[in-house]
Amino acid sequence: MTSTDSSGALVKAEIDVTALRANAAVLAELLAPARLKCVVKANAYGHGIDIVARGLYTAGWRDFCVATIDEALRLREILGDDVNIMAWLYGPNTDLDAAVAESIELGVSTVECLDRLRDAAHRTNTTARLHLKVDTGLGRNGLAPAGWKRALGYLQELADSGATARDSGIEIVGLMSHYAVADEPERVETGQQTQIFDSAHRELTALLDGAQGHLGESDRLDVHIANSPAALTLSPFPGTSARVGLSLYGLSPLGDQDSQDLGLVPVMRLVSQVVNLKDIPSGHGASYGFTFTAAADTRFALVPGGYGDGIARSASNKAEVSIRGTRYPVVGRIAMDQMIVDVGAGEIAIGDEAVIFGPGGPSATEWGDWADTINYEIVTRISSRVDRVEVESQPTQGAAQPNQGAGL
Structure with a gap:
């Protein structure tokens, strides 16, 4: 494995771009003929937007999704103009002009947003490219039934006026929409959401066709509701593309299958090192509150990394780390900057690498179990204090070409 690391940081997140590209290829093959939209929101799920975006771009990927406009503009700075970027989360006071001017495609969840985006387009002398977001049951953002009817009515008025996209x-x-329980394939709600989404698609298609393409081409619509769980469990799934986040980073969103089962490789490897070793007598406590007391004589290893680095304090006295290929328990409360590992009689030396999670150590999913949360949160919460270091491993499979999908 090669690395570009030159820092002296104690806690590092090694980001394996070879694994990232391999995961993208696996997912694209699974989704074909639909297109893979790479979700890189929240600093690429904690993996580092610069490393991840450039790693995917150099492998040929051109479709990216984020949540916020700030994320979208940052991604445009990183990758330039020849990529498709969309975002969907903004508020009533968010400045939309820069996003429209930079050709960021935006999700629309209220009729009022249509007015705001038209104003932004006219101010910037551009055309705002929009994805209508319909709430099919998740209950978060998106146009609920009444709002959906209002939005269609709004667009119909534009169509009746003869306005073209340039005029309007x-x-x-x-x-677009979003599934709620696609990670539980037996749930009936996924089918119900699909029916609502398909109905919205038919209505929007009829409207655009009636407008003779002035407000958009129905046969070129980017139709997407599938997330990682849906991409992995629904066959076929509705739409022309899928927004895939977690699985792109080699993690499983499914409770009964792990990364290996899905042919994916975890991209992040969070590592630290042993900076102190000390012999501890029986009865000695560990860390704040003495929630752990040594039952026999042992040795404690001090490993930098704590909740200030985004490591879950709630995993105290449950988590494990790997040193020299052996797992050892984290004892006592995880502190802001460090944790104590009970290495007993293990052959451990100061300076040894400690794998907190990722290949060679526990998985992010295990840390999620220990912290009573999900693997999504474990990787996303890794803080800016942790250096992201790009590494390249040996490819484990042939790299498929990016699937640009169905003429979109």
């Missing part, structure tokens, strides 16, 4: 300032390029 808006072009409808996509339809």
Whole structure:
């Protein structure tokens, strides 16, 4: 494995771009003929937006999704103009001009947003490219039934006026929603959401066709509702593309299958090192509150890394780390900057690498279990204090070409 690391940081997140690209290839093959949209929100799920975006871009990927406009503009700075970027989360006071001017495609969840985006388009002398977001049951953002009817009515008025996309300032390029329980394939709600989404797709198609393409081409709509769980469990799934986040980073969103089962490789490896070793007599406590007391004579290893680095304090007295290929328990409360590991009689030396999670150590999913949360949170919460270091491992499989999908 090669690395570009030159820092002296004690806690590092090694980001394996070879694994990242391999995961993208696996997912694209699974999704074909639909297109893979790479979700890189929240600092690429904690993996580092610069490393991840450039790693995917150099492998040929051109479709990216984030949540916020700030994330979208940052991604445009990193990758330039020849990529498709969409975002969907913004508030009533968010400045939309820069996003529209930079050709960021935006999700629309309220009728009022249509007015705001038209105004932004006219101010910037551009056309806002929009994905209507319909709430199919998740209950978060998106147009609920009444709002959906109002939005269609709004667009119908534009169509009846004869306005073109250039005149109106808006072009409808996509339809989107989000599944709630696709990680539980037996749940009936996924089918119900699909029915609502398909109905919305038919209504939008009819409207755009009736407008003779002035507000967008129905046969070129980017239609997407599938997330990682849906991409892995629904066959086929509805839409022309899928927004895949967690699985892109080699983690499983499914309770009964791990990364290996899915042919994925975890991209992040969180590592630290042993900086102190001390012999501890029976009865000695460990860390704040003495929630652990040594039952026999042992040795404690001090490993930098704590909740200030995004490591879950709630995993105290449950988590494990790997040193020299052997797992050892984390004892006592995980502190802001460090944790104590009971290495007993293990052959451990100061300076040894400690794998907190990732290949060669416990998984992010195990840490999620120990912390009573999910693997999504474990990787995403890793703080800015932790250096992200790009590494390249040996490829484990042939790299498929990016699937740009169905003429979109």
